[in-house]
Amino acid sequence: MTIKRVMVIGAGQMGAGIAQVAAQAGFEVLLHDANGTALDEGIQRIEKLLTRAVQKTRITDEEKASTLNNLKRAKKLEDARTCDLVIEAIVENMDVKSKLFRELDEITPAHTILATNTSSLPITEIAAVTNRPEQVIGMHFMNPVPVMKLVEVIRGIQTNDETYEKISQMAEELGKTSVEVADFPGFAANRILMPMINEAIYAVYEGVASPEDIDTVMKLGMNHPMGPLQLADFIGLDTCLYIMEVLYDGFADSKYRPCPLLRKYVKAGWHGKKSGRGFYVYS
Numbered sequence: 001m002t003i004k005r006v007m008v009i010g011a012g013q014m015g016a017g018i019a020q021v022a023a024q025a026g027f028e029v030l031l032h033d034a035n036g037t038a039l040d041e042g043i044q045r046i047e048k049l050l051t052r053a054v055q056k057t058r059i060t061d062e063e064k065a066s067t068l069n070n071l072k073r074a075k076k077l078e079d080a081r082t083c084d085l086v087i088e089a090i091v092e093n094m095d096v097k098s099k100l101f102r103e104l105d106e107i108t109p110a111h112t113i114l115a116t117n118t119s120s121l122p123i124t125e126i127a128a129v130t131n132r133p134e135q136v137i138g139m140h141f142m143n144p145v146p147v148m149k150l151v152e153v154i155r156g157i158q159t160n161d162e163t164y165e166k167i168s169q170m171a172e173e174l175g176k177t178s179v180e181v182a183d184f185p186g187f188a189a190n191r192i193l194m195p196m197i198n199e200a201i202y203a204v205y206e207g208v209a210s211p212e213d214i215d216t217v218m219k220l221g222m223n224h225p226m227g228p229l230q231l232a233d234f235i236g237l238d239t240c241l242y243i244m245e246v247l248y249d250g251f252a253d254s255k256y257r258p259c260p261l262l263r264k265y266v267k268a269g270w271h272g273k274k275s276g277r278g279f280y281v282y283s
C-alpha cells in the first residue's frame with residue numbers, strides 16, 4: 001500500500017517541522033501531541049513559517065493554503081487507526097517511546113509503518129515491543145526540518161526491505177536526501193556531532209574559553225553555521241544529554257561520558273532555546 005495518510009506524534013520543534021514538510025509535499029497529515037497547548041503552538045509555528053515563506057516568495061498563497069488544508073490536529077492517539085505511517089517525535093526516552101509504540105501497535109491497522117525520529121535510541125529495541133518489528137524503522141530528520149536536507153534511515157535488525165524502500169522513497173518525496181545507517185548508538189549523525197558538542201561543553205567547564213569565544217572559534221575557524229554551544233541550545237540540552245547517555249551506555253566507553261556541566265544545566269531546567277536559557281539567555 002502506498003503512503004498517503006501520516007500521523008506525526010509530538011508537536012515540538014521536530015514533530016512540527018516533519019508535519020510541515022509532509023503536508024507541503026501533499027501527504028494528509030494528522031499532528032498529535034499529548035499536550036494540547038504544545039499542539040496549538042506547533043500548528044501556530046507552522047502557520048508562521050508558511051506565512052514567512054509566502055512573504056519571501058518561496059511559496060505561493062495557494063501552496064500555503066493547500067499545505068494547511070493537508071494538515072489536521074489529532075486530539076486523540078486513536079486517530080492513528082486511519083494512517084498508513086506514523087512518525088513519532090516525542091521525548092528521547094526509551095520507556096516513554098516503548099509505551100507509545102505498544103499503544104500504536106494496538107491501534108493501527110496491520111499495514112501501518114511505525115517510524116521513529118529518535119536521535120540515538122536503538123530501533124531494534126523499540127521495534128521489539130511491537131508485533132510488527134519488520135515494519136518499524138528509524139526516520140531521523142535534522143533540525144530545522146524544513147531547511148536541513150538529510151534524513152538518516154535506520155533499519156532495526158528485523159526491518160524488512162519493503163519498509164526501508166517506502167521510507168527512503170518518502171524521504172525523497174519530502175525533498176530530502178536519505179542515507180542508510182546501521183542501528184548503532186547515535187547512528188552516524190549524533191555519534192559524530194554530539195561528542196564535539198560535549199567536548200565544547202568540557203572546554204567551558206574547564207575554563208578554556210567562554211561559550212561565546214568557543215562558538216566564535218568554530219564559526220570563524222571552521223566555517224560552521226552555528227557554534228557548538230549555540231547548536232546545543234538549539235537542539236535542546238535535555239536532548240543532548242539523552243543522546244550522550246545513549247552513546248556512553250551503548251558503547252561502554254568513557255570517551256562518551258557526558259560533561260557534568262551539561263548534567264547540571266539540564267537539572268536546573270536550562271534546556272536551551274526552548275526553555276529560555278541554556279549556554280545563552282533567550283528573551
Ligand SMILES: CC(=O)CC(=O)SCCNC(=O)CCNC(=O)[C@H](O)C(C)(C)COP(=O)(O)OP(=O)(O)OC[C@H]1O[C@@H](n2cnc3c(N)ncnc32)[C@H](O)[C@@H]1OP(=O)(O)O
Nearest residue numbers: 049056058119141142143144146147148189190225226235
Ligand atoms: C540532534 C539530532 O538528532 C540531529 C540534528 O538535528 S543536529 C542539528 C543539525 N542542524 C544544524 O546543524 C543547524 C546548523 N545551523 C544552520 O544550518 C543555520 O544556522 C540555520 C539553517 C539554522 C539558520 O540559518 P541562518 O542563515 O543563520 O539564518 P536565517 O537566514 O535566519 O535562516 C536561513 C533559512 O532557514 C530558515 N530557518 C531558520 N531557522 C528555522 C527554523 N527553526 N525552522 C524553520 N526554518 C528556519 C529561515 O526561514 C531561512 O529561510 P529562507 O531562506 O527561506 O528565508
Ligand SMILES: NC(=O)C1=CN([C@@H]2O[C@H](COP(=O)(O)OP(=O)(O)OC[C@H]3O[C@@H](n4cnc5c(N)ncnc54)[C@H](OP(=O)(O)O)[C@@H]3O)[C@@H](O)[C@H]2O)C=CC1
Nearest residue numbers: 010012013014033034035038089090091092118119143235
Ligand atoms: N531537537 C533536535 O535537534 C532533534 C531531535 N530529534 C529527536 O526528536 C524527538 C523530539 O525532539 P524535539 O522535537 O526536540 O522535542 P520537544 O521537546 O521540542 O518536543 C517533544 C514533544 O512531544 C510531546 N510529548 C512527550 N511525550 C509525549 C507522548 N507520550 N505522546 C505525545 N506527545 C508527547 C512533548 O510534550 P511535553 O512538552 O508536554 O512533554 C513535546 O510537545 C526526540 O526523540 C529527539 O531526540 C531528532 C533530531 C533533531
